[in-house]
Amino acid sequence: MLSTKNLSSNIVLGQLYALWLREIKVFLRERSRLVASTFTPLLWLIVIGSGLGSTNLQIGTDYEKFIFPGIICMSVIFTSVFFGAYIIWDRKFDFLKSVMVAPSSRTTVFIGKTLGGMTTSLFQVAIILVVGIVLGINYDALSLLQILSIVLILSFCLTSLGLTFGSYIESLEGFQLIISFIVFPLFFLSGALFPIDNLPAWLKLITLVDPATYSVDALRNSILHLGTYSFEYDLAVLLLFTFIITIIGILSFRRMKAV
């Protein structure tokens, strides 16, 4: 909205570091948030995994292993969208005002937030990966690298998505709407819990515009060698989604009301 030009790149890097630092400190200090967001995906993995796993699906592997990539994405979806949408709180409780009144551009603030979201996601995925070893999942250097890239990109994408919606919403109740209408559909329609190949056409169509679909598929490729598409195809589509959402996000963020 208002121009903030002429800042040296040194300063911008310092600002990004500051914004990232704030997010990480808050994340590490708010134990309840941390425990809840790490624990929930694990609960799904264990309860749904062994519950539905006993019903004998035709998916080419144990059900628990089959949903493992989906659970990784679930953790990223919840963490990242929440993280972005948290901007509603920041605006409500005025911390954001003090950032906005500093000579940092909106784009810097936006990117700072996504860096925070990515770090948080990474942290939680690391815990899930360790649990995966217990389930008998094997990683190699390549698959770890692939997981890392997909998690970071998806997290960037969805933190941007959360920030985009958050920048238009002013009431805290809006947060609830984001959970119902963004987070859950993203998750359930991503094929995290079931294969999307055999879905009815209309439902399949919806899964195709869910960036998480390609992330789940990519991870299934690299962890279980079981994808619907190729890893490269998944990666390309995910990057495309990320690019578009980030552009929309930054534009929305720039025209967001500061007060």
Place this chain on the structure above:
Amino acid sequence: MITVKNLVKKYADFKALDGLSFEVNENEIFGLLGPNGAGKTTLIHILATLLKPTEGGAIVNGFDVLHNATKVRQSIGVVFQAPSSDDILTGYENLKIHALLYGIPRKLREKRISEVLELVGLEDRKNDQVKKYSGGMRRRLEIARGLLHHPKVFFLDEPTLGLDPKSRETMWKYIKKMVREEKVTIILTTHYMEEADMLCDRIGFITNGKIIALDSPSKLKQEIGGDVVKITFNDRIPLDKDFTKFDFVHKVEQKENSVIIYMEKVNSNLHMLIKDLDGVQTIEYKKPTLNDVFLKLSGDYLSGDSPEGGFMQRYAQYKKS
């Protein structure tokens, strides 16, 4: 230092600011005094580049708030009306993050953080989480935060709102100290008369988005013309009584069943005023305060003896009802 020109801010059809113009000089403490809803916070937000005016503009430290936001932001420090520090972080962490946001070079950073912490007397609490601070401490931390980058202009939006009387006095002490040591121009908003009187070099009375008077506190008080006596009658004001016939009376106003008399030396002249007066219910008198100036300017007389501060709130409620 600050020039505000014909500023208008509309929310739908409602004018929160209605054509404000004024100037603030270098190194003065300028007070914006007005009831809740007068438009003080809106004005601060515009001057701090957070809100776009509907019409008009403002120059802060030589930079246009609309076209040169970065320069304006580098020139200002702000303490918002509502707390804006992160209460999960410690005081020190809040300061460090802001030092980075303002691009303060690493070499100077720690030194400056200690300086401002010392200035507001929070060195020994710097490693406590802000949620453990009292309201006054939190406000002081935000002053320190706003001073980190040596701003030329400092905005304080209701710096003592919600503080108990003792913390309020502490706050005043620190505000004065900050003016002395940091040489900043200050715009302070408040609805406490006493506070404006105490701290400000000049005061602008703001109500309904307009400035209705602007001068130094002493000039404003002189303008009202002497002591004020309010006589309330049981039923109505006797028609045959002409108070203006006394030499020591400057001016008489009537309101319902009261007369308000502006006069010299109330102590020695009161007995003349009320001789032969029947049906008197109460007589109140006082030396002029900024309250009276405001009352006079806004044309309302509510209660003469309300405590400082409380009055403005009641005034606001009254205006709403």
